[in-house]
Amino acid sequence: SFCKSRWEKYSEYGEIVSIYFLPDYIGKGYGRLLLNKCIKELKQCGFSKVLLWVLEDNHRARKFYEKNGFIYSEVFRDDNISGKDIREVLYFLV
Incomplete structure (x- = not known):
């Protein structure tokens, strides 16, 4: 899924929210497409x-x-999902 960025600081960006594949479909080029x-x-x-x-x-x-041109920004956010602490990192394609 994708949309206008949900983050006010990056309001001029489009955002890719999620891309998921079943394991059998990983590594076959579908993700890049x-x-x-x-x-x-x-x-x-x-x-x-x-x-x-x-x-x-x-x-x-x-x-x-x-590999597909996104650059790690060194910006992160911490969250807790179902009692598990996670950290997400931000990538940009400009």
């Missing part, structure tokens, strides 16, 4: 810059986004 489609749609909506948050410990996803 879907990511590129989201970016294209956001650009058609007038967003020249895109951001996304990813779990800090999700190294596979982070490598995927970096």
